Amino acid sequence: MDLSKKNILEKFELFQDQWKPHIIGELNGQQVKLAKLQGAFVWHSHEHEDEYFQVFKGKLFMEFRDRTEVLEEGDMIIVPKGVEHNPFTRADEEVWVLLFEPMSTQHTGEVVHERTHNDQKWI
Template structure:
């Protein structure tokens, strides 16, 4: 067995500037560990087959649900259950780590201008 690599999230996030363009920084039990910088509004979407976990590294974000909104900041996380329609947003740049099933579209079941066909590993 080889010794696992340590991932420095600050370095990974410093390596790109685009908003809403997730990058893969690791894999865990069939999931991709992704980081992204976000700002403004994302699109309404759901992930019918899988939950989605968001952890805020820096800044604040919100997630709008059809029946309300959740706001959270650095050090806080939320798990969006599979099939729940949601729309992430951030009024200022926010850095996040999130987990999605390997190969899961970043826009779930609703392709849009924010869909990334292939995510880059960094």
């Protein structure tokens, strides 16, 4: 177990790829991940897992079938298991998010898409 501190903003500087989460920690069966997002993603849900999103930079739009929540820097949202959602950003803005997800979480649930990345790496 790694007991050293980690600077989240420095970790964000270690990668440039978008829509591909990177793992920075694990606790109680959960993974802590960072991702850079820009543009559209894909509608999906996670049958057995809740997801936590926290915005560090930019503005994230979390689309649900009945509404859209706008998350700005410092905002967070928990998407309950089974709820279909589609995170997206303005095309001209990169957004940095921190995620908490159970280790079993598939990136896009049962949906297979060109942006699906289930082989996520540690940074």
